Amino acid sequence: MASASETISTPKMIVPYEWILANVEEEPMTIASKMISFRGQKVFRVGLKNHAISPILFFMAADLGKMGMKVEDVLWGIQDGGLGPAKMTRMTNEIIGDEGNLQLFTINLAKKVIGNCTFSFRICIEGADPGYSYQLCDRLAKDQLWAAKEELNLADVDFVVKDTTFPAHKAILAARSEVFASEFEKKPLDFPRFRMDDMEPSTVENFLHFIYTGEPMGTLADEDLQELADRYGLTTLTGLCKVALMKNDVMQMEKVRKSLNSNAEELSSSKIMPEKETEIFFDRTTPTFRCPWLLKKCEQGQTTCVMQYQNEDICVAYYTGVVKRNGNYYYIWKPVIHLSCAKHRRFGLKVEDIYCCHQGYNQLLQMEPKNSRKNAELLHFAAQTDLDLYLDQVSNPVSFYFKFISTMGNYYYEMTDDSWSTDFWVAATNQKLTDVEIFVGTVKVMEAHQVILRARSPVLNESLNKIGNTAAKSIVTFGAKFDVEVVKHFLNFLYTGCLKTSDRSKQLSKLATMYGVETLKNVCQLLNANSLDVEELTNCLIQL
Incomplete structure (x- = not known):
């Protein structure tokens, strides 16, 4: 039997926005929102060139770079009463150049909008510099x-x-x-x-x-x-x-104008809708993010893929369907894509929704949950596709778009300098201006910095404060009962704010409690929790 391929998640910041249109008249016109605020700055705007033929829905970002960010892509769909649209489509990123701070995304609609309609957007945001990204901390x-x-x-x-x-x-x-x-x-x-x-x-x-x-x-x-x-x-x-210092470029502005006014039909009237100002709320304590994964074909036609989060397998994806033959080729006719999630609760994650799409296609399908309980031990989702899957292809990439909510206080994702999480730790391991020696029992493990140890642990702050400032390096000794590697992971968390492993979490929990490191203590409590309920798990497996 072929082994499953593995792929690692890449978190992305994603923010939702709903644009509510009410009583849209039949007269062709331009409809636009007021500028939409995000983190206190007016940076987004949505609108509709409501032509009789090929109306254009658009999303615009302006001066987002002043916040160190830019839009990677935009998904849109029509809200139909559920948690999200049944289908979402990727908008086209118009090529208007990168000389300024404008971005434009458009999509041609099948028909003119009349009456009431709610457009749902999901805006994927990335750092404006390659070294600035969405990091857990x-x-x-x-x-x-x-x-x-x-x-x-x-x-x-x-x-x-x-x-x-x-x-x-x-x-x-x-x-x-x-x-x-x-x-x-x-x-x-x-x-x-x-x-x-x-x-x-x-x-x-x-x-x-x-x-x-x-x-x-x-x-x-x-x-x-x-x-x-x-x-x-x-x-x-x-x-x-x-x-951030880029000015709005004249050529960019002209390309935006040209893109939005390419239809031969003149729109003589315009309207702001809604008339009130709106804001995209992004609660940093309960962030949502997107993780795209690729599902590739394995040997012997197997299409199973194990997906990792924080170095642990938490999801598995696969196809099912009727295999048919077309000449010398075999294919799965309109396959169903399945996705099962487990262990997500160990990381304080709740699954809100999941979309999937075949690579190269802009339309995303919302995967239907097959469990009645949203936060069950094992979650299973499925989506019926309209594309036949040929088994002789080298790979059949599918991207999964997860919307998670983190329930763990103070431990979540934010845009940050990538090197921040490593610079301090590298300085410690290279003994750059270190003023503390770390021992486990009688074994010297490494050296560290008072300022970081005292800032991160009230217990270490008190003990180092008693020693005072001396010419010699201070000494911090951990009990010989602790494993050296566990102490290193503990110190690494103090320096980087991120836990690199879930191994030996009971010892880590003892250290976190002993030294008053609250976030690490909460992380370890989830990792150590015996959340596995056998009856609940078997109910999920046999789909009761």
Whole structure:
């Protein structure tokens, strides 16, 4: 029997929006929403060129780059009373150039809209720079590191900006910037004071916030911020600022106008609908995201694919259907695509809905749940396709679009600098400005940084505070009962805010509880929970 192929999920930020049209008249006209707010900024707009023949539905993004983001793609469908449209279609990303901060997505409708209609959109958003993406992280890690900046007894650097002083830490700055690291190595005993009177305090604070958290706290459309990023080698921040500073290009605007007015029919009237301003709400504590996976054909015609999330198998997909013959070729006639989800509850995930589509086709089908309970131990979904599946093809890629909701507080996805989660840990393993030695029993495991340990654990903060500042490196000793690799994973979580393994979660849970690391404690509680109910599981398997 052929072994199942494996594929790893790639989370994507996705935000929903519903555009409600009421009492649309028969007269051809242009209908548009007001600018739609997202995270406090007016950046989106939807509209309809409601021609008698080939009306155009459009979605526009403007100045999203100032927030470090851009639209990857847009799906649309007509809301029909369920949780989502039965079918969704990918809109066309119009080629208008990348010289400015405009994006346009369009789709030609089969007929003119009359009366009432609700269009449902799902907007997939990615970082405006390749090094800025949707990452899983303990939000407390970022909050705690940023708050540590105010701990003056640990600060060993000052940024003086006009009449404002920002304390900071050599270890943090050096981990994130080789330029800072080089300066500190030249004069290791100095207490540097960087004067930046030609900058605004808000710019320097935004710069430091990106260093400490991997995220901006203000606008990225700031020439001085870009200059600081260039000066200190923060390549991702430089790229984000370059995009944010782009002006609306004349050629882009002309291409947008041309794309939306290509129909020969003149539209003499227009209407704003709805008249009130609307907003896309994105609750960071319960985020939704999309995970596309590819289902490929295996040997001997098998089409099973195991899918991974956080290094664990949580889904399996396969085809079923009647095999027919066309000459020398065999195919599955209108196959059913199946998807089963398990272990999702271990990661605090609830499945809201799933869509699937064959690669190369723009239409997505909503998969129907075959369980009565949405958060059952084992979930099963299926979708009937209209495309025949030829078994001799090298692969039959299918993309699955999952909408999950994370129920685990402080541990969820957000746009962030990719290198943020690794820079601090690399600095520790390379002993760059480390001031703490870590032992397990009598065995030295590694070295670390006081500022990070004290920010992340109240227990370590108290114990290290008692030792005080000394010329020698402080020592933190974990009990010999703990496995060395488990202690490393614990420390890695303190540094990166992300758990890399679910192995030995009981020992990790003890460490998290002992040292007051709340998010890790919650993660381990889910991993250790005996959620397997045999009766419920067998009911799902035999489809009772």
